Amino acid sequence: MNFINSAPRPVVGGTPTTQASKGPYLELSMYKEVPTGEISLEEFEEYALDRLRVLKAIEEAKLRSKSEDTIQADVETLLKKHMQGSSRQQTYRKDVLSHHILRLAYCRTADLRSWLLAQEALLFKFRFKALGRQQQVEFFSSMGLPYHAISDAEFEELAGQLAAVLNACGEWDKAKAVTSSSRRGDTHGLQDIGRAGAAAAAAAAAVASRPLFYKVPFQAVPDLVGSRRVLLRAGQAYVGEDQVYSLVVGAFRSCLSASLAEAARAWGAFSAAEADRLAPLVDSLPSRSVYGSDNRKVPVGEISAGQLAGLVAGRHFPLCMSVMYERLASEHHLKHWGLQQFSLFLKSIGLPLEQALLFFRQQFAPRTPGDKFNKEYAYNVRYNYGQEGKRQDWSEWSCVKIINQEVGGACAGAGECNGGCPYKTYSAEQLRAALSRLNCNDKVIREVVDKARGKHYQLACGLAFEGITGSPQETGINKPSEYYASSIELATQRAAAAAGANGAGAQQGQQQQQQGQQAGGGAVQPQQQEGPPQTPAGQRAVAAGIPA
Amino acid sequence: METATERQDAKRAKTEHQAAEGAEPMAVDDAVQQKDAAPPEQQQQTGPSMRFLMTQYYKKLFPVQQMFKWLCYGNDSSHAAADGSFSSRRELCFTLEGDIFVRYQSYKSWTDLATDLARKVPSKIDIGPVYTHDPRQRAKYAKDFKPVQRELVIDIDMTDYDELRTCGSGGHICSRCWPFIAVAIQVLDTALREDFGFQHILWVYSGRRGVHCWVADEGARLLADDVRASVVGYLSVIRGVEGGMAKLGMGMVKHPALERAERLLRSAWRQHLLPEQCLLDEPQHYNALLQYIPDEELRSSLAAKWAKGGQGIVPGGNRRASAAAAAAGDSVSLSVRRWDELEKAVKEQASRLPSGKAAKALEKSLDDIIFAYSYPRLDVEVTKKMNHLLKAPFCVHPKTGKVCVPIDPEAAWDFDPDDVPTVQQLVQEINEQQQDAGASPQQQQQAAGAEGWRGTSLEPYIAAFASSFLSPLAASSKAALNERAQAAAAEQRTQRADVSW
Known part of the structure; x- marks a missing residue:
C-alpha cells in the first residue's frame, strides 16, 4: 500500500513535509506517484463517482459565477460530504485513488483531458488556499520551484509600486504592511526560498518580518497578470506570498497535463489488458450521471395526445422539444431526425404508441394525407416503440446525442425541423426570442445566452429552467425528459402548496400562481395573465401534471 | 485539375x-x-x-x-x-x-x-x-x-471608436481620428517594452482603418494561448460598452501600469484629442461625454451653459475653426476651454461634498472620461x-x-494615414523611372x-x-x-x- 506514503514530497531534495501531518490537509498531493495496492471494483467505481460529484459541483459553481469565497466554502463542504474516509489515511487513499482513476477515464480525448485538467486545477487551488500560511510556504518550498524571493534592496526599490498594486486590488492592509516594512528597512538574508529544507525554515522565520515577494516570469502566473494583480517589470512578475497559489497551481497543471498525455498513450495497452473488467467501467465514467437516479424519474402514467398542447403551454417541455412542437404545429412536418428525437421524447414521458400515431397523423395531416403518413412515417414511430424492425425498446435521446446531432446547413436557420439542441444551433438573437416566448426572466435570458455561447448547452438549459419556472434546477439535465420531470414535479408541489393555502396565496409570486393554476387544475384563480397568451388547448389541459 | x-x-x-x-x-x-x-x-x-x-x-x-x-x-x-x-x-x-x-x-x-x-x-x-x-x-x-x-499580435480597429469619434465612422480614417491610434500605440508600446520586457516590436498601419502590432521576441512567439489571453487582460481596461458608456475595469486606485498610461493619455487629451476631435463642441458630443459625471446638477448646469455659448455657431464651421486655432497655437480651442471648465467645476463641487469618498468618486469621473475616450481599445x-x-x-x-x-x-503622432503610398501610385512611380531616359542603367x-x-x-x-x-x-x-x-x-x-x- 505504498500510496499512503506518497504524501507531498519535495521534488528536489529537502525534508519531507512531516509538518503537514499537523494540519487538516495533509492529503494535499501533487499525485506524482501512481498508487499500488488492491481495491474492490465497487470501491473503484464509488471513489471515481464521488470525486466527479465534487468536480462537477465546482465546475457548476464557477459557471454560475459564484464568488471565490463562496466556492471556497462549498469545496470544504463537498469534500466532507463526498471524499472523507473513516480515517485520515482512508481519506488520503480515496483522494489519490479517485484522482488516478479519473485521470485514466478522462485521458482519451483532448476535450476530456482539458475538462479534467481545469476542474482538478480548481479543486487543487481551493484546497491549497485552505491551508494555513505556514503550510502554504512549506508546500511551496517543498516543490523546489526555481523561484526566488526578492532581496531587501529590490524590495526597498519597488515597495512603492508593490504597495500601489496592492491598493489597486483593494488590499489596503497588505499595502500598509509593505510600506511600513519598507520604511523600517529591517534586514534578513533570505534570498533563495526556492531551495527547500533550511530555506523553508528560514522562510517561516522571515514571514514574520516583512512580506515576501517572488520574482517569476510573467508566463508562470497568467491569472495574476490577466487581472493586473501583480507588478510587472521587464517580463518579471512580483508575486506576493499569498499569491503563490498561482505558481503552485500552475506547476500542478503542467504536471497533470503531462500525466494525462502519458495516460492517453498508455490507454491502448490498458484497454486491451482490461477489456473484460476495468476498461468498460473506466470508459463509461465520463458519460455517467453523478446524481442519484431516485429524484429524477419521469412521472409514471400515460398521457394522451390531447394533453400535449397543454403541457407545451404549461412550459413543461425543454426548449428543444417546445420549438419542435411549435414547428410541427405550424409547418405540419418534421424531418426524419427531428421526428425521431421528438417521438422518442414523447414516448419517454408516457405517450403510448397509439396516441403517438394519432398525434402525429393529426399534425401531419394538412400536408400529408393519412395513407401517405401511414406509408412514410408511421413505420418510424412504430419502430421507436419496438413494434418494427429489430423490435428494440428504444430509449429517448440524451442531451449529448441531441447536441451532437447534425442538423444540417439548410436547416440550421430553422433548426427545429431536424431536431438538435437549440442552445447550440440557434443564434443569440433566435435564442432570446424563443426564450422570451416562453416568458423566461430577462436577466436569466442573458445568462443563458452567455452559457450557450460558452458551449455549455446543458447548463444553459438548466438556467432556462430556472428562468422559466422561477426555481433552480439542482440536479442537472442530461435528457430532455429530466427537464420535463423536474418541471412537472415543481408544478405538482406548487399546486399542492397552493391548494393548501386555498386561495389565500397572496404572498405567492405570480409565476407560482401561474404554475399552480396550470398544474393544479385551477385551485387558485389567476389574478392576471402576464405570460404568453394561453391557447384554448392550454386552458383545457389544466391538469398538466399526471393524469390519474 | x-x-x-x-x-x-x-x-x-x-x-x-x-x-x-x-x-x-x-x-x-x-x-x-x-x-x-x-x-x-x-x-x-x-x-x-x-x-x-x-x-x-x-x-x-x-x-x-x-x-x-x-x-x-x-x-x-x-x-x-x-x-x-x-x-x-x-x-x-x-x-x-x-x-x-x-x-x-x-x-x-x-x-x-x-x-x-x-x-x-x-x-x-x-x-x-x-x-x-x-x-x-x-x-x-x-x-x-x-x-x-x-508572434504575439495586437489589432486596433478604428470602428471600435465609432461612438466616440466625431469625424466619421466605419471604414473612415483621417488625420483627425489618428490621435486615438497614436495614443494607443504609445500606451501599448510602452507597456510591452517596460512591463513585459519585449524588444522586437513592429507596428504597422493596416492599410485601411486600423493598426497591427507584431511582437517577435522568441518569448512572445512561444506564449501559450492562456498566457496570450492574460496579456490581453493586463492591457485591457474597457470591458465593453453599454448604453453609450464604456465599462471600465479599474478601481479608485490605479495599477502602476495604468498610472503610467494616464500620464500619456492626459497629455494627448488636451493636446490632440480634444482640439482635433472637437469632443465638446456640439451638444450630441458633449452630452455623451457628460454622462460619465455622476452629479446630475453639475451635468445639466454645464450642458445649459454650453448650449448657450454654442448658439449661433454653424455646426461644422466651428470645428474647423477650433482645430485651426489649436494648430496655430495662438488660442485655445473651444473643446479644450470647455474641458478646463468641466475640470474646474468637478473639483469645486468635489471640495464642497461632505464625504471624502463621494468627492473622490466625483473626481475619478474625470479619469474615467479620459480612459473611456482614449485608452487603447483592442x-x-x-x-x-x-x-x-x-x-x-x-x-x-x-x-x-x-x-x-x-x-x-516614437513618431506615431506624425504619421498620416493619407500619406501612405498606394499600389497605383507605386506602379506609376516605377513606370516613370523606366521611361525616364536619364535614369542610370542600375x-x-x-x-x-x-x-x-x-x-x-x-x-x-x-x-x-x-x-x-x-x-x-x-x-x-x-x-x-x-x-x-x-x-x-x-x-x-x-x-x-x-x-x-
Missing part, C-alpha cells in the same frame, strides 16, 4: 477558418465595405485593373526577401543550430480574387514564395502560426499537427489565439490600395526586377523595417542560435562522458 481541387479545398478551408476564429475580422471588413462602398474604390476601377497592379506589385515592389528573412528568425542561415524545416512549417494564407481563401501555404525559400506570389497574385496575404509539421501535409499528421509558435480575439491569422505587413489593402507599412512608434534594372522598390516612395518604409526591426531581430536570433548550439554541444559532451564510463 490541381487548381480545381485547390479551390475546393480553399473554400472548405475558409468555412473551417471562420468557424475556428469566430468573426474573422477581415471578412467582416469586406462585408461592411460593400455596404458603404467608398468613392475611392470606384476611382480605382477606372485606372489599370487591380490584377495588373498587383502583378506588378509582387514582381517589383513587395519586399519578399526581407519578409521571408523576418519569418525565418535566422533558421534560413547555415548556422549549426538552424532549423531547416522552420520556414516550411509556417502557414501563409492567400486570399485570391473572389474572396477565395487558400490556407496552409508554406515555402522553403524566398524564391519559392516570390514565384508563387507572381503566379497566384493574392489580393491579401495572412500570416499564421508555425506548426509542428509542414501545413501542406497536415492531413498526414492529423492529431499531431498543431501550432507551436506565432480587438481582443486576435491576440488570444496562437492560430489566428493576421494580414502581413507590406500587403496591399484590397479595398484602399494602400500598402500596409510600418509605423515608428536604376532601370531595379525598376524592371527585384528590389524595384528602391527609389519609390515605398523605400523609406522598407528601409525602416530593415534597420529598426529586422537587424536587431537578426542579432538576437543569432544569439539564440549560438546558445542553442552551445547547449547541444554541452549535451553531447556529457553523453560522450557517459559512454566512456
Whole structure:
C-alpha cells in the first residue's frame, strides 16, 4: 500500500513535509506517484463517482459565477460530504485513488483531458488556499520551484509600486504592511526560498518580518497578470506570498497535463489488458450521471395526445422539444431526425404508441394525407416503440446525442425541423426570442445566452429552467425528459402548496400562481395573465401534471 | 485539375477558418465595405485593373526577401543550430480574387514564395502560426499537427471608436481620428517594452482603418494561448460598452501600469484629442461625454451653459475653426476651454461634498472620461489565439490600395494615414523611372526586377523595417542560435562522458 506514503514530497531534495501531518490537509498531493495496492471494483467505481460529484459541483459553481469565497466554502463542504474516509489515511487513499482513476477515464480525448485538467486545477487551488500560511510556504518550498524571493534592496526599490498594486486590488492592509516594512528597512538574508529544507525554515522565520515577494516570469502566473494583480517589470512578475497559489497551481497543471498525455498513450495497452473488467467501467465514467437516479424519474402514467398542447403551454417541455412542437404545429412536418428525437421524447414521458400515431397523423395531416403518413412515417414511430424492425425498446435521446446531432446547413436557420439542441444551433438573437416566448426572466435570458455561447448547452438549459419556472434546477439535465420531470414535479408541489393555502396565496409570486393554476387544475384563480397568451388547448389541459 | 481541387479545398478551408476564429475580422471588413462602398474604390476601377497592379506589385515592389528573412528568425542561415524545416512549417494564407481563401501555404525559400506570389497574385496575404509539421501535409499528421509558435499580435480597429469619434465612422480614417491610434500605440508600446520586457516590436498601419502590432521576441512567439489571453487582460481596461458608456475595469486606485498610461493619455487629451476631435463642441458630443459625471446638477448646469455659448455657431464651421486655432497655437480651442471648465467645476463641487469618498468618486469621473475616450481599445480575439491569422505587413489593402507599412512608434503622432503610398501610385512611380531616359542603367534594372522598390516612395518604409526591426531581430536570433548550439554541444559532451564510463 505504498500510496499512503506518497504524501507531498519535495521534488528536489529537502525534508519531507512531516509538518503537514499537523494540519487538516495533509492529503494535499501533487499525485506524482501512481498508487499500488488492491481495491474492490465497487470501491473503484464509488471513489471515481464521488470525486466527479465534487468536480462537477465546482465546475457548476464557477459557471454560475459564484464568488471565490463562496466556492471556497462549498469545496470544504463537498469534500466532507463526498471524499472523507473513516480515517485520515482512508481519506488520503480515496483522494489519490479517485484522482488516478479519473485521470485514466478522462485521458482519451483532448476535450476530456482539458475538462479534467481545469476542474482538478480548481479543486487543487481551493484546497491549497485552505491551508494555513505556514503550510502554504512549506508546500511551496517543498516543490523546489526555481523561484526566488526578492532581496531587501529590490524590495526597498519597488515597495512603492508593490504597495500601489496592492491598493489597486483593494488590499489596503497588505499595502500598509509593505510600506511600513519598507520604511523600517529591517534586514534578513533570505534570498533563495526556492531551495527547500533550511530555506523553508528560514522562510517561516522571515514571514514574520516583512512580506515576501517572488520574482517569476510573467508566463508562470497568467491569472495574476490577466487581472493586473501583480507588478510587472521587464517580463518579471512580483508575486506576493499569498499569491503563490498561482505558481503552485500552475506547476500542478503542467504536471497533470503531462500525466494525462502519458495516460492517453498508455490507454491502448490498458484497454486491451482490461477489456473484460476495468476498461468498460473506466470508459463509461465520463458519460455517467453523478446524481442519484431516485429524484429524477419521469412521472409514471400515460398521457394522451390531447394533453400535449397543454403541457407545451404549461412550459413543461425543454426548449428543444417546445420549438419542435411549435414547428410541427405550424409547418405540419418534421424531418426524419427531428421526428425521431421528438417521438422518442414523447414516448419517454408516457405517450403510448397509439396516441403517438394519432398525434402525429393529426399534425401531419394538412400536408400529408393519412395513407401517405401511414406509408412514410408511421413505420418510424412504430419502430421507436419496438413494434418494427429489430423490435428494440428504444430509449429517448440524451442531451449529448441531441447536441451532437447534425442538423444540417439548410436547416440550421430553422433548426427545429431536424431536431438538435437549440442552445447550440440557434443564434443569440433566435435564442432570446424563443426564450422570451416562453416568458423566461430577462436577466436569466442573458445568462443563458452567455452559457450557450460558452458551449455549455446543458447548463444553459438548466438556467432556462430556472428562468422559466422561477426555481433552480439542482440536479442537472442530461435528457430532455429530466427537464420535463423536474418541471412537472415543481408544478405538482406548487399546486399542492397552493391548494393548501386555498386561495389565500397572496404572498405567492405570480409565476407560482401561474404554475399552480396550470398544474393544479385551477385551485387558485389567476389574478392576471402576464405570460404568453394561453391557447384554448392550454386552458383545457389544466391538469398538466399526471393524469390519474 | 490541381487548381480545381485547390479551390475546393480553399473554400472548405475558409468555412473551417471562420468557424475556428469566430468573426474573422477581415471578412467582416469586406462585408461592411460593400455596404458603404467608398468613392475611392470606384476611382480605382477606372485606372489599370487591380490584377495588373498587383502583378506588378509582387514582381517589383513587395519586399519578399526581407519578409521571408523576418519569418525565418535566422533558421534560413547555415548556422549549426538552424532549423531547416522552420520556414516550411509556417502557414501563409492567400486570399485570391473572389474572396477565395487558400490556407496552409508554406515555402522553403524566398524564391519559392516570390514565384508563387507572381503566379497566384493574392489580393491579401495572412500570416499564421508555425506548426509542428509542414501545413501542406497536415492531413498526414492529423492529431499531431498543431501550432507551436506565432508572434504575439495586437489589432486596433478604428470602428471600435465609432461612438466616440466625431469625424466619421466605419471604414473612415483621417488625420483627425489618428490621435486615438497614436495614443494607443504609445500606451501599448510602452507597456510591452517596460512591463513585459519585449524588444522586437513592429507596428504597422493596416492599410485601411486600423493598426497591427507584431511582437517577435522568441518569448512572445512561444506564449501559450492562456498566457496570450492574460496579456490581453493586463492591457485591457474597457470591458465593453453599454448604453453609450464604456465599462471600465479599474478601481479608485490605479495599477502602476495604468498610472503610467494616464500620464500619456492626459497629455494627448488636451493636446490632440480634444482640439482635433472637437469632443465638446456640439451638444450630441458633449452630452455623451457628460454622462460619465455622476452629479446630475453639475451635468445639466454645464450642458445649459454650453448650449448657450454654442448658439449661433454653424455646426461644422466651428470645428474647423477650433482645430485651426489649436494648430496655430495662438488660442485655445473651444473643446479644450470647455474641458478646463468641466475640470474646474468637478473639483469645486468635489471640495464642497461632505464625504471624502463621494468627492473622490466625483473626481475619478474625470479619469474615467479620459480612459473611456482614449485608452487603447483592442480587438481582443486576435491576440488570444496562437492560430489566428493576421494580414502581413507590406500587403496591399484590397479595398484602399494602400500598402500596409510600418509605423515608428516614437513618431506615431506624425504619421498620416493619407500619406501612405498606394499600389497605383507605386506602379506609376516605377513606370516613370523606366521611361525616364536619364535614369542610370542600375536604376532601370531595379525598376524592371527585384528590389524595384528602391527609389519609390515605398523605400523609406522598407528601409525602416530593415534597420529598426529586422537587424536587431537578426542579432538576437543569432544569439539564440549560438546558445542553442552551445547547449547541444554541452549535451553531447556529457553523453560522450557517459559512454566512456
